Amino acid sequence: xxxDDLQRSAENGCNSCxxxxxxxxxxxELSDLPSRSSYGSPYKISGEAKQGTALCVxxxxxxxxxxxxxxxxxxxxxxxxxxxxxAIGTGxxxxxxxxxxxxxxxxxxxxxACVSGHKECTRVRPxxxxxxxxxxxxxxxxxxxxxxxxxDLKSLPPYVALSYCWGKKTFRRMTRAxxxxxxxxxxxxxxxxxxxxxISLLRDLDIDYLWVDALCIIQGDKNDWELEGAKMxxxxxxxLFVISVTFGHDANSxxxxxxxxxxxxxxxxxxxxxxxxxxxxxxxxxxxxxxxSMSIRVRKKLQHDAxxxxxxxxxxxxxxxxxxxxxxxxxxxxxAARTIHFMPxxxxxxxxxxxxxxxxxxxxxxxxxxxxxxxxxSLETTANPLSAYKTLFxxxxxxxxxxxxxxxxxxxxxxxxxxxxxxxxLPALSGMVSxxxxxxxxxxxxxxxxxxxxxxxxxxxxxxxxxxxxVSEPSWSWASIDGPISWETxxxxxxxxxxxxxxxxxxxxxxxxxxxxxxxxxxxxxRAKLFMDWFDSVRPDESFAAITLEGYxxxxxxxxxxxxxxxxxxxxxxxxxSESQLSVGEEVxxxxxxxxKPQDFPYTLILRQSQRVSNAYERVGLCDSLVLKxxxxxxxxxxxxxx
Numbered sequence: 149x150x151x152d153d154l155q156r157s158a159e160n161g162c163n164s165c166x167x168x169x170x171x172x173x174x175x176x177e178l179s180d181l182p183s184r185s186s187y188g189s190p191y192k193i194s195g196e197a198k199q200g201t202a203l204c205v206x207x208x209x210x211x212x213x214x215x216x217x218x219x220x221x222x223x224x225x226x227x228x229x230x231x232x233x234x235a236i237g238t239g240x241x242x243x244x245x246x247x248x249x250x251x252x253x254x255x256x257x258x259x260x261a262c263v264s265g266h267k268e269c270t271r272v273r274p275x276x277x278x279x280x281x282x283x284x285x286x287x288x289x290x291x292x293x294x295x296x297x298x299x300d301l302k303s304l305p306p307y308v309a310l311s312y313c314w315g316k317k318t319f320r321r322m323t324r325a326x327x328x329x330x331x332x333x334x335x336x337x338x339x340x341x342x343x344x345x346x347i348s349l350l351r352d353l354d355i356d357y358l359w360v361d362a363l364c365i366i367q368g369d370k371n372d373w374e375l376e377g378a379k380m381x382x383x384x385x386x387x388l389f390v391i392s393v394t395f396g397h398d399a400n401s402x403x404x405x406x407x408x409x410x411x412x413x414x415x416x417x418x419x420x421x422x423x424x425x426x427x428x429x430x431x432x433x434x435x436x437x438x439x440x441s442m443s444i445r446v447r448k449k450l451q452h453d454a455x456x457x458x459x460x461x462x463x464x465x466x467x468x469x470x471x472x473x474x475x476x477x478x479x480x481x482x483x484a485a486r487t488i489h490f491m492p493x494x495x496x497x498x499x500x501x502x503x504x505x506x507x508x509x510x511x512x513x514x515x516x517x518x519x520x521x522x523x524x525x526s527l528e529t530t531a532n533p534l535s536a537y538k539t540l541f542x543x544x545x546x547x548x549x550x551x552x553x554x555x556x557x558x559x560x561x562x563x564x565x566x567x568x569x570x571x572x573x574l575p576a577l578s579g580m581v582s583x584x585x586x587x588x589x590x591x592x593x594x595x596x597x598x599x600x601x602x603x604x605x606x607x608x609x610x611x612x613x614x615x616x617x618x619v620s621e622p623s624w625s626w627a628s629i630d631g632p633i634s635w636e637t638x639x640x641x642x643x644x645x646x647x648x649x650x651x652x653x654x655x656x657x658x659x660x661x662x663x664x665x666x667x668x669x670x671x672x673x674x675r676a677k678l679f680m681d682w683f684d685s686v687r688p689d690e691s692f693a694a695i696t697l698e699g700y701x702x703x704x705x706x707x708x709x710x711x712x713x714x715x716x717x718x719x720x721x722x723x724x725x726s727e728s729q730l731s732v733g734e735e736v737x738x739x740x741x742x743x744x745k746p747q748d749f750p751y752t753l754i755l756r757q758s759q760r761v762s763n764a765y766e767r768v769g770l771c772d773s774l775v776l777k778x779x780x781x782x783x784x785x786x787x788x789x790x791x
Contacts, residue, residue, distance in 0.1 A: 154168060167433060167435050171446040175446065203221040204219070205220075206449075221446055222444070239509065240506050241430065246405045248348050248404055251404060254495050254497070254506060255488055258488070258499075258504060262486060272485055275386070276304075276379065277301055278364060278379070278382075279375070281305075282358045283298050294333035294336060295336060297331045297364070307388060308346070308387055309360075310342065310358065310360045310393070311390050311393070311487070313397055313401075314399055320340065320343075322363045322365075323367050323369075330363070340398075343362075343399065346360070359383055374659055377658075377659045378578065381483055381582050384480045389499075390486065395471075395491055424492050450509055452510055460560070469492065473566050475562055475566060475576045475577075478562055479562075482583075551584060555589070556604075563610075574662065584597075593653050595627035596624075596625055598648070601648050601651060602644040602646050603742065605624055606770065607634070607770070608633060608634055609631055610632040616629055616709075618710050621663070622665035622791050625665065636751070641744055643742065645672065645740045645742055647669060647670045649787075652665065666764070670786070672786070673739050673785075675738070676736050677734070678731065678732060678736055679703050693705070693706060694706065697776075706770060707769050709770070735756075737754075737755040738779075740780050751772055752772070753769075754770065765789065767790065
């Protein structure tokens with residue numbers, strides 16, 4: 149609807165149009181925006197006018213393409229002047245300051261509803277006791293004593309786990325040297341802000357124990373890390389709930405509003421969050437309905453896209469929510485039975501059956517889920533993706549194609565997320581591996597699975613604006629590189645073109661790291677020469693290395709596993725191949741691993757003779773080209789060892 153039309157209708161006596169005009173005007177004044185009359189992009193009434201639903205109005209920002217202003221109109225939950233069939237729904241209030249009592253009230257309400265009414269959330273019975281937990285401090289007449297570490301408890305108490313970004317700043321951690329003292333007590337003021345806030349919150353919730361990796365695993369102790377790191381999947385799975393400092397950039401970010409004496413008033417992260425909460429100013433407008441006056445609340449519409457509907461998204465998360473960018477934190481979220489997200493503007497509760505928020509923009513009852521029909525294609529469209537994800541693992545039996553599809557989507561999303569230490573690339577996924585193994589996924593091979601192994605071998609490096617390096621072995625695993633990958637996830641039209649004879653990996657430790665791996669297989673091969681140049685592709689933002697084939701006049705492009713492609717430029721530049729140590733004219737072997745029906749389209753690995761292992765080949769890239777089909781038709785099968 150155009151602004152002029154809405155204004156004209158309001159002037160002609162339409163109470164509803166008059167309400168919308170006043171609502172937009174109030175928002176413009178509060179947000180210091182130019183008047184709608186100064187530009188005139190049309191209003192969009194984006195919400196359904198039905199009982200229990202907020203009415204949303206949106207319009208485009210004329211000065212910033214792609215930016216949209218959104219407001220919502222609501223009534224109060226306790227409104228007595230609204231008719232039962234009134235179309236505009238209710239919504240929760242966002243208080244300007246997120247103090248401990250505000251958080252406690254929201255968590256208690258959500259937790260009680262979950263524990264008493266969600267069968268799926270209580271299905272997992274905690275049984276594994278963490279080696280160490282942090283007691284939040286004994287309560288006495290004047291307050292609480294210092295928190296202290298406990299070790300080797302005989303029974304499992306209710307505890308909460310913390311999910312956060314470590315950041316680059318140093319902070320108080322538990323070491324072998326501090327262990328004995330930490331058992332006696334840790335001065336609260338010496339802990340980073342997020343730890344302090346978690347302790348304050350648990351004290352008010354009457355929960356005695358907190359698990360934090362930096363305090364419950366001995367830092368700098370390789371043996372303790374291997375033992376306790378291997379148990380982290382059970383730590384998050386069996387926690388009563390997980391506190392996620394979703395908007396925090398480091399351990400000192402904190403997540404509660406300033407409250408002396410625990411907090412630093414100069415904490416920029418919390419100051420910024422408080423400013424955002426304070427900006428959600430509500431204005432009350434009077435609306436006449438059937439001759440009666442009632443109060444309508446107007447405020448900015450909060451977005452929940454970062455949590456709802458993007459569980460396994462590869463889209464860049466909001467930089468204001470760095471936890472969503474971290475690989476470890478993805479696993480922690482997927483494993484937790486319940487998570488409370490501290491977002492830039494509000495709190496969001498997420499469990500296996502429901503999602504809810506402070507503003508009530510997410511309606512709890514709207515998130516009861518059915519089992520997804522096929523992996524993540526359903527996860528991305530369901531309102532509570534976490535519920536859909538976990539439903540697969542609660543089945544007595546799961547079709548392998550569902551598990552295969554789900555694993556691929558999980559790894560792709562995981563590969564786009566950040567790690568401080570590349571040696572954690574497999575350990576930070578080990579908890580998810582346990583879930584898939586429990587679902588009868590089969591034998592695990594360093595990021596891949598033995599069953600359907602040809603399908604898993606067909607991963608490709610995604611182009612990003614930095615050099616991608618080979619950081620580990622074996623070369624045939626996606627975990628060997630430090631960049632994002634993608635997969636062909638529609639396996640229904642794919643057929644294996646190789647026969648796997650043996651496949652095995654040599655584990656480094658119990659955390660999931662591996663030393664090496666070898667696959668012995670039989671498949672059709674052709675020889676080619678390496679050619680490096682710049683190529684236009686179907687996608688103008690890509691460029692490739694290439695191979696040349698005897699008897700074929702053109703170069704065939706392929707995607708390198710490591711290195712860096714040149715940035716978008718009209719200049720003809722070669723890819724950076726220094727990481728792969730390839731040279732122009734070098735002989736490579738093309739191995740067809742999959743065939744796509746009905747065209748018999750070959751999916752091909754590009755291999756080179758291993759420089760580390762005799763009589764073996766290493767992967768250097770991937771080629772998807774129909775040109776190779778006729779060459780493979782006349783090719784002989786060969787027995788190869790991949791390392």
